[in-house]
Amino acid sequence: MTAAAITLFVTLFILLFSRIPVAAALGLTSFVYIFYFTTIPLTQIPETLFNALNSFPMAAIPLFVLAATVMSHGGISNRLIKAGLAAVGQFRGGLAITTVISCIFFAAISGSSPATVVAVGTLMIPAMINSGYGKDFSTGLVATSGSLGILIPPSIPLIVYGIATEQSIGDLFLAGLVPGLLAGVMLLLMVLVVSRRRGYGTGEGAITMTREEKIQAMRDSILSLLLPAIVLGGIYGGFFTPTEAAAMAVFYSLIVSVFVYRELSVKSLGEVLLKSSRMSAMIMFIIANGILFSFVLTAERIPGQVTEAMMAMDLEPWTFLLLVTAILLIAGCFMETSSAILIFAPIFFPIAIELGINPVHLGIIMVMNLEIGMLTPPLGFNLFVASGLSGMSVLRVAKAVIPSAAVLLVALLLVTFIPEISLLLVDG
C-alpha cells in the first residue's frame, strides 16, 4: 500500500470514531487526500457532492422516508398490528407471531429499521410482557424483527448499493424479497419453538377480542394492507420506477391517513414534512460524502489493487464470500449502514465480478450482514431504539437479541451459499 492509501484509511478511522458526524468524517478524509496527494482542484469536492445526488433513483430515498413518516403518524401501522392480533392473537405464541408478521409488513412499506422497531415495539412490547412473554424475549424479538426493514424491499441500503455499483434497483428489490421472507419465516419458527417450550402466550392475560372486534380490525386494515401490494406490485409489474413507486407510497398513505382514517391534520402535516426532511437529509448527506469518498478510493486505484492482491491469493468464490461476511460483521459493529456500503461496495464489487459472483447476490449478502450490524453493539441503532422503548440497558438488549440474531446469521449463511435464494425472482 502506498503512503496515500495508508493516510486515507488511518485518517478515516480516527475521524469516524471520534465525535464528528459520519458524513463530515468521510468528507474531511477525502479533502485531506485530495489536498495532500493529488492535483485535483478543490472545487471538485462540492461538485462531486452535488453530482453524487444528481440521479433520479436517489430521489426514491427521501420519498420512502416521507411515506414511512406519514404512515406511522397517520394510524396505518397501528391498524396493521391490530389486524395481526385479530388473525393470530389467540394462538400459542400469537403475540410474538403478530410482532414478526407486523414487522415484515411494515418493512415492506418503509425502508428503515429503527422506524419499524418504534412502530411495532410501542404497541407490541407492553402487550407481550402483559401476557407473560419475558421482558428480554419481547424486547429482543422486536429489535431483531425490526431489522428486516432494511432487507425486505423497498430498502434504502439496496438503493445505495444499486447506485454505487450501477445495478438495477428493481432487480435488487426483487432479489431481496425471498431472503427477507426466509429470514422472517425462520424467526417465526424460532418464536413457535420457544413459545411452546416455555409455555408463552397460552391465553393467560392475552389480548382477547370479540368476533365483532376482530372483523372490525380486519376491515380497518384492508387499506393499509394494500399499500405494500401497490409499491412492490408497481415496481415488479413494471408500472413504476422505484422513485415513482415511492411517490405513489407517499400519495396513497396521505390519502388514507388524511381522508379515510382522519388521523393526520393539515397542521401535523407540517411536522411530518419537517421530520422527514431532517431524517432524509441526514441519510442523503452521508451518501453524498460517502460517494465523494469512493471517488477518492477510485482515484487512488485502491479497488483495483485489492482485486489484484485477492486474485493473486487464488481465492475460491465461497472463501471470498466468507471473508466478506467476516469483514462486514465486524464493520457493522462500528459503522452506519449507508457509509459501510459506499466504502466496501467499490472494493468487493470488482472481485466478485472476477470470481463470477452475481453482483445482485453480493448486494443482498452485504445488506443482510449490515442488518445484523444494526443489532451489534457499540453502534446498533435497533438496540438503541429498543432500549429507549423498554427502559432496559443497551447491553441487556444486546444480550436479549442474541438468539434471534443467531437465527438471522443462519439465514445469512443460507443466502450466501445458496445463490438461488436471492436470484430466484431475478431474470437471467
Next chain:
Amino acid sequence: MSMLNSVLSKLENVLAAGSLAAAAALAILQVLLRTLFGQVLFWSEEAIIYLVISATFFGAVIALRHNEHVSVDILSTLLKERGRRVLGYVAVLLTLFYFGVIGWFAWVLMFEPSSRLTNTPALDLPLWVVMLPVPIGFTLLFLRTAEILGRMLRGRDPYPEAAETLLQAEGGAPLDKSQLEPDEPDDPDGERLATDQPGEGNKENDR
C-alpha cells in the same frame, strides 16, 4: 440577535420542508399524469432531482440543529471526563473546518465558467442556479457549527433543539413503566435464552 436567529431557523425549515414537499408533489403529479392521461412532463425528473438536492443541503442544517447527524462516538468512551471534553472540542473544530473550507470552494465553483456557461438539459437553467443549495447549505452548516461551539464555550447546552434520545428522534416515547413488568436485573428467562438458543441455530446449520 435572537429574533434574527429564529427568522433564520424558520427560513431553513421552510426551504428544506418546502423542497421535499415540492419534490413529492411533482413526483406524484408525474406518475398520475403518465398513468391516467398518458402525458409525459419532460422536465419533471430533472426538477425532482434538484428539489431533492435542495432538500438535502438545507435539511442537513436542521438536522445539525437537532443533533441528528449520526456520529460514532467510540474514542471518547475510552477517555476520562477531561479527555472527553477535549475530544468534543476537537470534533466540533474539525467539523467547523470542513464546512468552512468546502463552503468556500462551493462559492468559488459558482463563479467558474463550467457552472456559469453550462445549462441543465431539460429545464435549461444555468448550472449555478441549481447548485446554489450547496454553497448556501455549507455556509449555514458552518454558521450553525460556530453557534454550537459558542454555546459549548459558554457552558450551555450545545443543542437546545435536540431530542434527548434516538428513540424520541424517531418519533417514539419510552413505554409507560406500569405497562412493563418490574425490572429484574438477572432475569432467569434472559439467561436461559442466551445459552439455549445458539444451539437451536446450530441444529439448523447442520441440516
